Amino acid sequence: MYDVFMGGIDDFPGVVIQDIIKKTASGIDLAPSHLDLVGAEPFLYQAKFPSGVLSEALASVKNQYSHIFIDTPPSIGQFVINGLYASDHVIVTLDSGSFALNGVSTLSTIFSDIKDGLGKEIRPDMAIFSRWGEGIFPPTTSPAADEKKDLFSRILTIFSRPAEPAPEDLKSGEEFRHEQERLLTTLNVIKRRFPSVYTVPYSPTVYEAQKRGMPISHFAPDSPAGIAYKIIADEVMKWN
Numbered sequence: 001m002y003d004v005f006m007g008g009i010d011d012f013p014g015v016v017i018q019d020i021i022k023k024t025a026s027g028i029d030l031a032p033s034h035l036d037l038v039g040a041e042p043f044l045y046q047a048k049f050p051s052g053v054l055s056e057a058l059a060s061v062k063n064q065y066s067h068i069f070i071d072t073p074p075s076i077g078q079f080v081i082n083g084l085y086a087s088d089h090v091i092v093t094l095d096s097g098s099f100a101l102n103g104v105s106t107l108s109t110i111f112s113d114i115k116d117g118l119g120k121e122i123r124p125d126m127a128i129f130s131r132w133g134e135g136i137f138p139p140t141t142s143p144a145a146d147e148k149k150d151l152f153s154r155i156l157t158i159f160s161r162p163a164e165p166a167p168e169d170l171k172s173g174e175e176f177r178h179e180q181e182r183l184l185t186t187l188n189v190i191k192r193r194f195p196s197v198y199t200v201p202y203s204p205t206v207y208e209a210q211k212r213g214m215p216i217s218h219f220a221p222d223s224p225a226g227i228a229y230k231i232i233a234d235e236v237m238k239w240n
Contacts, residue, residue, distance in 0.1 A: 002036040004057050009043050017057045026215050029065070037079075044078045051078070051118055055086035067237070076110065084114060089239050090124040092194070095131055100186055104193065125239070127190050128232065131206075132183075132199035196235060200228040 003015035022030045044050045054070070062068060072083040084090065092107060094100045104127075111122040191197045201224040209219035216226045217233070 001031055001033045002040050004031070005037070005040045005053055006043060008047050008053055008056075010046070017061055021061075026218055028215075041078050044082075051081050051085050051114075054082035058086055067239075076106065080110070081114065084110070084122050085118060085120060089126075089236075090122060091126045091128060091236075092124050093128045093130055094190070095129065100129075101189060104190065124194055126196040126198070126232075126235070127194040129187070129190075129197070129199045131202045133202045198228065198232050200225050200232075 001020070003013075004017050004020060006012040007015040017031055020031055022032060024030050044053060047053050049056075058068060070083040070087060072080045092104070094103060107124070111124075115121050187197070187199070203220075203223050203225035205220040205223040206216055206225050209216045212219060216223065216229055220226050221230065
């Protein structure tokens, strides 16, 4: 993609997106990126229409595909503006951290600037909370720990007299409840701003799939994250 973006700049060899598209084992064609892409952004301002470089590059292949997904970097700049300008639909990905709402406010400002400066109205169609639930399990348990409990341990838990909670346990429990309330509040705010909102549960299988260079749909489709992404994909595939 570095070569494609630089292909429209004077003194650089012309490269079209057809030249870089690669076939993958998943059946999805990929236009790969590289760390060099970071160095292309300053040159985009030399283009006649800096915000439309990607849109122009995709024009020659968009009729060959039912869907084209544009993965923009997390930092705000010309690459994000190019991605938004070239898109018919917008998916905003968020994590469950405390700054999620700040990120949405920043994006809203960018959408407004694009409308004022470029005349295109951006209306996000979907928000996805990734790694939902990471780090919010009760202090004394976790899904992985519960799975490892044997039958004897469970019986002992049932018939044993519960111990009095220590002060640090009470504090941890209160923090856990506050975190649950914060997540619920954040989720409700996001639901008022987006037509569709999905949560993808935290799952180590996502990282395993990334290390193997495979989509979760092929590596672990029946995992909690795989099932969640399948539901999201089914909705996206209905978009025109």
